[in-house]
Amino acid sequence: MKKYLAHVAQRLPASGAHEFFNLVSSMDNVISLGVGEPDFPTPWVMRESAIYSLEQGQTMYTSNLGIFELRQELSHYMSKNMSLNYSPATEILMTVGASEAIDLALRSLVEPGDAVLVADPSYASYSACAALAGAEVRCVPLREENDFRLQEEDLQKAYTSNCKVLILSYPNNPTGAIMERDDLLPIARFISENDLIVISDEIYSDLTYEGAHQPFAALPYMRNRTLHVGGFSKAYAMTGWRIGYACGPEELIDTMARIHQYTIMCAPIAAQIAALEGLRSGDMAKQEMIMEYDRRRRIMVNGFREMGLTCFEPRGALYAFPNISVTGLSSEHFAEELVKQQNVAVVPGTVFGSCGEGHIRCSYACATDVLKEALERMSRFVSQFDIG
Amino acid sequence: MLLSEDDRRLLRILSEDTRITPEELSLQTNLSVDYITKKIKQWEKEKIIAKYSLLINWEQLDTDRVTALIDVKINPQRGHGYDKIAKRFQRFPEIQSVFLLSGNSDLCLVIEGRNMHEVAQFVSDKLSPLELVESTSTRFILRRYKEDGVEFFGEEKGPERLMFTP
Numbered sequence: 199m200k201k202y203l204a205h206v207a208q209r210l211p212a213s214g215a216h217e218f219f220n221l222v223s224s225m226d227n228v229i230s231l232g233v234g235e236p237d238f239p240t241p242w243v244m245r246e247s248a249i250y251s252l253e254q255g256q257t258m259y260t261s262n263l264g265i266f267e268l269r270q271e272l273s274h275y276m277s278k279n280m281s282l283n284y285s286p287a288t289e290i291l292m293t294v295g296a297s298e299a300i301d302l303a304l305r306s307l308v309e310p311g312d313a314v315l316v317a318d319p320s321y322a323s324y325s326a327c328a329a330l331a332g333a334e335v336r337c338v339p340l341r342e343e344n345d346f347r348l349q350e351e352d353l354q355k356a357y358t359s360n361c362k363v364l365i366l367s368y369p370n371n372p373t374g375a376i377m378e379r380d381d382l383l384p385i386a387r388f389i390s391e392n393d394l395i396v397i398s399d400e401i402y403s404d405l406t407y408e409g410a411h412q413p414f415a416a417l418p419y420m421r422n423r424t425l426h427v428g429g430f431s432k433a434y435a436m437t438g439w440r441i442g443y444a445c446g447p448e449e450l451i452d453t454m455a456r457i458h459q460y461t462i463m464c465a466p467i468a469a470q471i472a473a474l475e476g477l478r479s480g481d482m483a484k485q486e487m488i489m490e491y492d493r494r495r496r497i498m499v500n501g502f503r504e505m506g507l508t509c510f511e512p513r514g515a516l517y518a519f520p521n522i523s524v525t526g527l528s529s530e531h532f533a534e535e536l537v538k539q540q541n542v543a544v545v546p547g548t549v550f551g552s553c554g555e556g557h558i559r560c561s562y563a564c565a566t567d568v569l570k571e572a573l574e575r576m577s578r579f580v581s582q583f584d585i586g
Numbered sequence: 587m588l589l590s591e592d593d594r595r596l597l598r599i600l601s602e603d604t605r606i607t608p609e610e611l612s613l614q615t616n617l618s619v620d621y622i623t624k625k626i627k628q629w630e631k632e633k634i635i636a637k638y639s640l641l642i643n644w645e646q647l648d649t650d651r652v653t654a655l656i657d658v659k660i661n662p663q664r665g666h667g668y669d670k671i672a673k674r675f676q677r678f679p680e681i682q683s684v685f686l687l688s689g690n691s692d693l694c695l696v697i698e699g700r701n702m703h704e705v706a707q708f709v710s711d712k713l714s715p716l717e718l719v720e721s722t723s724t725r726f727i728l729r730r731y732k733e734d735g736v737e738f739f740g741e742e743k744g745p746e747r748l749m750f751t752p
Contacts (some may be wrong), residue, residue, distance in 0.1 A: 230749045233747055235747075496613055
């Protein structure tokens with residue numbers, strides 16, 4: 199069969215640390231800090247509205263772009279929370295998770311020979327989707343000494359004249375970093391000067407714990423150069439429903455919608471109905487979850503620092519990204535030994551790119567007592583190394 | 587009294603876990619231990635923190651215990667409204683809670699006893715004869731599904747979470 203398989207698909211890595219993940223899956227009683235999704239179920243008001251819609255027989259296709267009321271409500275949300283105005287009729291597309299939006303955007307923008315700038319470390323799908331779209335992937339390092347904020351000079355170094363797109367993602371998975379307006383302005387200038395398009399994955403925008411989230415498209419002259427990608431998975435705990443969206447210039451949304459129409463048809467109707475209810479009445483439940491994550495974030499970061507690891511202060515998303523290089527182990531070796539010795543699973547930083555070496559990604563989307571137990575076990579593990 | 591966002595957060599965390607230490611609270615909120623200790627003392631003094639209580643799931647224990655909700659219609663007193671009779675009710679140790687309501691009845695009392703007979707006896711002996719009480723209607727709680735935000739019958743266990751997701 200192998201000879202029939204497309205080269206581009208064959209070259210995709212199965213996952214960054216395949217053997218390690220297999221090892222963990224074969225073990226019992228493991229506390230996992232490796233999960234990139236909320237531990238809460240979707241707020242009941244949203245689940246209830248989907249259940250009611252099923253009882254009423256609402257099981258059909260929707261418009262390719264998504265239910266109009268949902269796009270309208272999303273348009274209000276974007277205007278109120280992001281100071282961005284998008285027409286619900288032509289500039290918003292509901293997708294099967296934010297991941298589909300990124301795939302559609304890359305396929306709409308990239309032609310063979312084009313290059314896509316992707317931060318390293320970052321969510322593994324960006325490079326994979328760019329490669330599938332036929333792009334050359336050019337990595338831009340994010341550095342701990344810059345609080346993992348993208349720097350113009352690093353962009354400049356990675357830039358080549360065939361670059362067309364930058365994928366930006368703040369609040370950031372895996373580092374938990376955010377970028378504020380002053381950090382983003384030089385990036386916006388670079389985008390204008392080099393005539394680039396930005397796919398800004400802001401799926402974690404509501405999970406910003408300190409300061410206000412700065413949408414990239416709201417920066418001067420960036421609206422028409424930016425595709426804003428968002429979704430309900432993280433803030434509304436809807437990962438399994440697969441519901442996301444893209445907001446952007448009409449021509450781009452129209453092209454994405456054409457690919458979406460032929461490949462997906464529409465996002466699942468029940469998920470769209472639950473998302474609509476979330477926008478209308480899920481705010482309180484969302485805020486409660488955010489407050490809970492904030493508490494756990496502090497517990498986790500403090501735990502790492504007490505055990506002698508340096509941990510950059512994550513101000514968004516669901517993750518801490520402590521530096522484990524003082525132990526002398528590589529990220530993958532650290533994660534492997536930790537799970538073998540103490541039954542705690544974390545994700546090696548290298549899963550997110552080679553610049554993630556020396557770090558592990560730990561999710562605080564788990565109950566406080568579980569989190570504390572995991573930190574105690576990690577502390578016992580780390581104490582065997584002479585880290586002064 | 588207007589609450590600051592920080593204070594609201596403190597009270598919220600405390601109401602979920604009354605055993606939490608000021609040090610732990612400080613870590614979780616980024617407020618100083620000093621500030622937290624002072625605030626808690628002040629709230630205790632002002633009875634804003636009225637009691638540190640425990641929620642027991644009696645459903646799981648084989649004990650003699652019943653709870654009744656008594657809807658009471660009152661002839662309000664000139665110049666006193668419902669306050670005088672409500673204050674009288676609240677002195678009975680059998681009465682756990684006293685609420686003034688809108689709607690058909692005026693006051694709602696929550697009464698606990700060892701059995702239905704004991705509660706019925708209390709209502710007929712102590713409450714109904716009171717001059718201001720026009721009528722009572724007793725409803726017994728048969729099963730507690732949720733109390734103080736805690737679900738006693740949790741959701742069925744769904745499929746397990748994956749160990750890793752991107």
